[in-house]
Amino acid sequence: MLEIKNLHASVDGKEILRGINMTVNPGEVHAIMGPNGAGKSTLSNVLAGRDGYEVTQGEVIYKGQNLLELEPEERAQRGVFLAFQYPVEIPGVSNIYLLKAALNAVRKYQGLEEVDAIDFLTLVRDRMKLVKMDEQFLHRNVNEGFSGGEKKRNEILQMAVLEPALAILDETDSGLDIDALKTVAEGVNALRAEDRSIVMITHYQRLLDHIVPDFVHVLSEGKIVKSGDKELAKELEKSGYSWIHDAPEGQTA
Amino acid sequence: MKQLTEITTPFSEVAANSTLPGAQLDWLQSLRQQARGQFERQGLPAKKVEDWKYTSLWQLSQESFTHDAKPSSVTKAQSANVALIEQAHRLVIVDGQFSAELSQLDNLETGLTLSPLSTSLDKAENLLNAHIDVEKPGLNALNTFLMQEGAYLHVAADSKIEKPVEILVINSGETDNLATHLRHLVQLEKNSEITLIEHYVSLQDNVGFTNVVTEVALADKAKLHHFKLQHESLKHYHIATLASKQAANSEWNTNNISLGGKLARNDIHSQLLGEESHVTLDGLYLLDGDQHVDNHTRIDHAVPHTTSEEVYKGVMDGESHAVFNGKVIVHKDAQKTDANQSNRNLLLSRTCEIDTKPEMEIYADDVKCGHGSTVGQLDETQLFFLRARGLDEVSARSLLTYAFAVEVLQRIKAEPVRQALSNVIEHRLPRGA
Ligand SMILES: Nc1ncnc2c1ncn2[C@@H]1O[C@H](COP(=O)(O)OP(=O)(O)O)[C@@H](O)[C@H]1O
Ligand SMILES: [Mg+2]
Numbered sequence: 304m305l306e307i308k309n310l311h312a313s314v315d316g317k318e319i320l321r322g323i324n325m326t327v328n329p330g331e332v333h334a335i336m337g338p339n340g341a342g343k344s345t346l347s348n349v350l351a352g353r354d355g356y357e358v359t360q361g362e363v364i365y366k367g368q369n370l371l372e373l374e375p376e377e378r379a380q381r382g383v384f385l386a387f388q389y390p391v392e393i394p395g396v397s398n399i400y401l402l403k404a405a406l407n408a409v410r411k412y413q414g415l416e417e418v419d420a421i422d423f424l425t426l427v428r429d430r431m432k433l434v435k436m437d438e439q440f441l442h443r444n445v446n447e448g449f450s451g452g453e454k455k456r457n458e459i460l461q462m463a464v465l466e467p468a469l470a471i472l473d474e475t476d477s478g479l480d481i482d483a484l485k486t487v488a489e490g491v492n493a494l495r496a497e498d499r500s501i502v503m504i505t506h507y508q509r510l511l512d513h514i515v516p517d518f519v520h521v522l523s524e525g526k527i528v529k530s531g532d533k534e535l536a537k538e539l540e541k542s543g544y545s546w547i548h549d550a551p552e553g554q555t556a
Numbered sequence: 557m558k559q560l561t562e563i564t565t566p567f568s569e570v571a572a573n574s575t576l577p578g579a580q581l582d583w584l585q586s587l588r589q590q591a592r593g594q595f596e597r598q599g600l601p602a603k604k605v606e607d608w609k610y611t612s613l614w615q616l617s618q619e620s621f622t623h624d625a626k627p628s629s630v631t632k633a634q635s636a637n638v639a640l641i642e643q644a645h646r647l648v649i650v651d652g653q654f655s656a657e658l659s660q661l662d663n664l665e666t667g668l669t670l671s672p673l674s675t676s677l678d679k680a681e682n683l684l685n686a687h688i689d690v691e692k693p694g695l696n697a698l699n700t701f702l703m704q705e706g707a708y709l710h711v712a713a714d715s716k717i718e719k720p721v722e723i724l725v726i727n728s729g730e731t732d733n734l735a736t737h738l739r740h741l742v743q744l745e746k747n748s749e750i751t752l753i754e755h756y757v758s759l760q761d762n763v764g765f766t767n768v769v770t771e772v773a774l775a776d777k778a779k780l781h782h783f784k785l786q787h788e789s790l791k792h793y794h795i796a797t798l799a800s801k802q803a804a805n806s807e808w809n810t811n812n813i814s815l816g817g818k819l820a821r822n823d824i825h826s827q828l829l830g831e832e833s834h835v836t837l838d839g840l841y842l843l844d845g846d847q848h849v850d851n852h853t854r855i856d857h858a859v860p861h862t863t864s865e866e867v868y869k870g871v872m873d874g875e876s877h878a879v880f881n882g883k884v885i886v887h888k889d890a891q892k893t894d895a896n897q898s899n900r901n902l903l904l905s906r907t908c909e910i911d912t913k914p915e916m917e918i919y920a921d922d923v924k925c926g927h928g929s930t931v932g933q934l935d936e937t938q939l940f941f942l943r944a945r946g947l948d949e950v951s952a953r954s955l956l957t958y959a960f961a962v963e964v965l966q967r968i969k970a971e972p973v974r975q976a977l978s979n980v981i982e983h984r985l986p987r988g989a
Contacts (some may be wrong), residue, residue, distance in 0.1 A: 351944050354936070379946035391941040395959025397965070401945065403957070406989065408946030461945065 304329045304366065304500045305469055311360035312349050313343040319345045321525035322361070330497040334511055334536065335504045337522035338544045343504045344388055347473045350380050351385035365469065379405075380412035382468030384461075386475050388504075390454035394441070398457065401445050402427060402464050409465055430463035434490040443507070452483035459490040466508040470494070471502045476510035488513030576704055577674035583681055591700035593753030594690055601693035608693060610819055610879040610911045611850040616793050621735035621765055623702075625651035628728040630759065632658060635726065638757045640785060645670055647707045651728050654705050656738065658724075667715025667748065669708070673739055676708035683741045687771040687799040687825075694823060695795050703739040703792050706768075709752065711778075713745040720973060722749035725768075727788060729760025740770040744778035744806075751781040751970050757805040758789035758816065764810045772800035772808065776830065779807045781970055784791040785980065788816040790845060797823045804830030812839040813977065814849045815984055824853040828862040839868040840964045842984050843876035843908070850879035855897075857890040857920075866897040869964050871957060871985065872908040880912045884927065888919040897927040902934065904959050934960075951988055958987035 304428060305327040312320040319342045327333050337343055349356045350363065352375035352515040358378055363370040393401070407417045418426075431438065434456040446454050455475050462470050472491070491514050495501065503514060511519070511533060520527045523544070529535065578584040600617055601608040628650045635648055635658040646657035647670055654672035664670055689698045707723045723740060741947070742752065756766060766788065774780055786794055794817045800808055814820050826835045841849045855864045870878045880899045901910045914927040934956050942952035961981050968974040 351940075353940050353944075374949070375943035376946050376948045376952075377938060385944050387941065387944075391938055393938055393941070393956070393959060395961075395963040396955060401942075404947055404951070405945035408948070408951075412946075442708055465945070 304331075305502075306364040307361070308363070309361035310346075310349070310356045310358065310363060312356050314345065314356055318359070319525050320349065323522075323525070323527055325520065325527060327500045327502060329500055330495075331423060331518065332501045332503065332514065332516045334494065334516035334519045335502060335538060336506070336508065336519060336536065339506065341522045342525040343522055344473055345525075347385055347471045347504060350471055351375055351383065376408065380409050382409075384465055384467030384470045385512065386455075386458035386462060386470065386472040388473040388477070390446050390449075390458055392447045394447050396445050397442055398445050399427065399441040402441075405461065406464055409550075427464060430460055433463050433493050434459050435486050436460060451478040452480065455479060455483070455487055456490070459487055463490065463494060466494075466499075468498065469500050469502070470518050471504070473504045474506060475503070476505050476507065484510065485513060508536045511536045566853070576702065578677040582678055584677060584684075587684065588701050591610060591690055591697045593699055594697035598693065598697065600695075600988070605693045610877075611819070611848065616819065619733060619763060619793075621733050622731065623735055625731045625734055625736075628653075628730050630655070630726055630728050634759065636723065637915065638726065638759070638777045639722060639724055640722050640753055640755050640980070641722055641972055643972070644720045644753070645717075646722045646724055647672065648724045648726065649705055649738065649763060650726045651708075651734055652704050652738070665715070665717050665719065667712035668717050668750070669710040670721055671708050673703070673706035673708050673741065676741075678911070679710075680708065680741055681744060683771060683773060684739070685771075687773065687801055687827075688769060688797055690894070694797065695767050696797055696807065698768060699737050699739060699797070700765050702737040702767075703769070704737055706739040706741065709740070709742045709750075711748040711750050713747060713775075715748045716746075717748075717750040720753055720970065722753040722755055724756070725756045725766065725921075727756075727758040727764045727766070727792065729758060729762045729764070729789070733763050733765075735765040735767065738768040740768070741778070742770065742772045744774050744780055746775045747777040748775075751780040751973060752783070753973065754782075754784040756786045756788050756794065756816075758759060758787075758792055759871065761789045761791060762791065762864045763791045765795075767795050769797045770799070772798070774800060774802045774806040774808055774833075776803045777805045778803070780809070781968075781973075782808065782810040783968075783977065784810070784812045785977065786814045786816055786820055787980070790816060790847065791820055792817045794820040795824070796821065799825040799827070800835075801827045801829055802833040802835065805832045806830060807834045809836040809967075810838070811964065811977075812851065813980075814839075814841040814843075814851075815980070817847065817849070819848045822852065826853075826855045827858060828856060828864065829858050831861045833858050834863045835865075836967065837864065837866040838964050838967065840961055840981075841868075841870045841872075841878055842961060842981070843870065843878055844873040845876060846874065847876045848878075849876075850881075852879075852881045854883040854885065855895065856883070857865060857886045857893040857895060859887075860889060860891045860893070862890065863894040864896070865963060868899045869961060870899075870901045870910065871904065871961050872901065872910065873904040875905070875907045876910070877909045878912070880914070880929070882914045882927070884916045884925065885919040886916070886920050886923050886925065890920045891922045893920060893923040893925065895923070895925045901930040901931045901956065903931060904957065921969070954985065955987045958982060958985045961985055
């Protein structure tokens with residue numbers, strides 16, 4: 304599904320990612336953990352194709368294709384989904400309009416017709432249940448006036464409607480109380496599938512109690528310094544991130 | 557045809573031939589004659605006048621205008637086609653003439669009077685020029701001298717009128733270079749409520765000139781939901797004054813949308829004269845090519861406990877030029893005033909230009925006031941978000957541009973009007989690819 308090889312990226316001439324290696328197979332859930340400033344969001348943004356990040360070395364192969372040469376929308380249309388750490392408000396655009404436009408963009412790429420209005424409503428209503436969102440949110444402007452938890456659930460709703468092949472969830476757990484966290488986790492779990500890979504980025508291990516990953520990677524100063532299974536996350540919880548500077552470099556899953 | 561600077565001459569003949577309505581009313585004749593003198597003394601506003609610094613009427617003064625409209629052949633179908641709201645009480649003016657045939661004035665709801673100004677002048681003496689300053693540089697004096705038609709709208713006390721009223725002003729284009737001078741009078745008695753749309757359209761792409769003054773009087777607890785949609789030809793000149801006076805507990809929600817015109821100028825003046833009165837003064841301008849739109853607004857908080865909210869937004873492309881000058885004056889005794897004003901602009905080209913000046917003059921000390929203006933491009937984060945959801949860049953930009961504009965309409969509670977206006981905006985700024 305996704306292969307990241309020796310990825311180096313800089314922002315404003317400053318190197319942030321310093322040689323990332325990672326392989327994600329279909330159906331796998333990977334957690335990337337790390338302290339603030341480690342480069343987690345930089346990695347997600349580079350994968351999603353945001354401007355302002357310069358890849359200086361390495362490559363990213365997605366479904367056999369060079370991901371980095373694609374525009375952000377081409378990546379999305381091919382099934383790459385980024386749940387934003389800071390969901391974006393769009394006054395003047397209703398949630399339902401966004402969902403429909405996004406779904407139709409994907410369908411157009413797939414050579415499908417625009418979604419039928421009734422099928423679409425049925426689909427959206429169904430997916431809203433997954434994240435326990437009330438229907439009134441459909442007619443509100445995207446994220447405008449939403450609470451922190453509502454914004455994060457809204458990202459997962461978009462994922463649920465678009466059914467991506469590769470979902471990158473950037474700190475979808477941060478700022479959530481325990482109930483909201485559970486809701487989001489249940490939503491994500493429901494979307495786990497054999498042909499769908501999930502990369503979950505988080506600062507805390509508590510999310511991993513609810514969405515159990517197949518692999519855990521520790522990112523520090525732009526490198527993956529340790530990889531392992533879910534037990535690694537537990538270790539991290541006990542000892543924090545302080546030990547990582549002493550860990551041997553370059554271990555990958 | 558004569559240039560505007562010379563047009564008083566043919567019109568003194570017109571006036572003598574009594575083609576202007578109300579020739580039999582002495583008070584009106586003397587009002588017209590005074591105004592004529594005023595206009596002849598002051599002429600067109602010069603650029604050295606502060607309020608006209610960014611808007612030159614020089615081009616207008618160089619056009620040749622006529623005031624003799626050929627009989628127009630606008631059909632019912634054409635008129636229905638350009639109307640904003642199908643289900644409305646409608647008064648239609650074509651080329652400066654009231655059209656009974658195209659209007660829908662049957663079955664007016666109880667409490668509503670809607671009639672052409674020309675046949676309502678006997679009721680107008682206390683309203684005419686009660687809200688505007690004829691001395692002010694501009695075309696109020698010319699309008700007073702030459703006003704030929706308009707709408708007279710009266711809502712009786714305690715009447716809530718269900719259907720909106722649409723004043724539809726059609727420039728048929730059948731007479732080239734036609735100048736029209738219109739005056740609308742709107743009077744809401746105590747505790748009455750109505751939705752009013754002033755709608756200006758052209759059927760052809762030729763030169764024309766609309767000079768319009770709208771006067772609004774709101775009694776205690778009256779509520780007016782008011783929309784102005786100016787969608788005239790790109791060669792058209794549109795000079796307008798809109799002025800209101802509000803009594804206690806009254807509410808005026810107005811939204812001023814400029815899409816058309818080569819040059820459009822709106823002078824909007826809201827006077828909050830009764831306690832607990834409120835005005836929402838919103839506006840939107842969507843400009844392209846060499847369009848020029850100048851909105852000058854002024855809100856006077858004259859008494860304590862009044863509130864105002866003002867949001868003007870603009871989307872500009874090409875070599876267009878917009879001017880926003882918003883003045884809020886909080887008078888000495890107007891304690892507990894709550895006033896908020898903003899002007900936000902989205903520039904889509906490097907060659908468009910905006911001169912924005914929000915101003916507050918505050919003479920009371922216990923008030924809550926805020927104002928600001930922004931000029932910018934589309935937000936990069938929003939753009940990336942939409943692209944990360946699969947929308948191509950062109951669609952994402954269109955959607956954000958549309959969204960920026962349409963946000964001004966979201967405060968509108970009357971659903972059919974909001975929908976109709978959204979459609980008009982979407983037609984101009986398609987939101988999808
Ligand atoms: N747009 C940017 N401009 C400058 N520095 C940036 C930018 N984005 C990220 N950085 C820097 O890159 C480093 C990694 O940031 P980020 O990827 O957001 O970390 P994380 O998500 O792991 O907290 C930080 O030092 C941050 O300050
Ligand atoms: Mg981050």
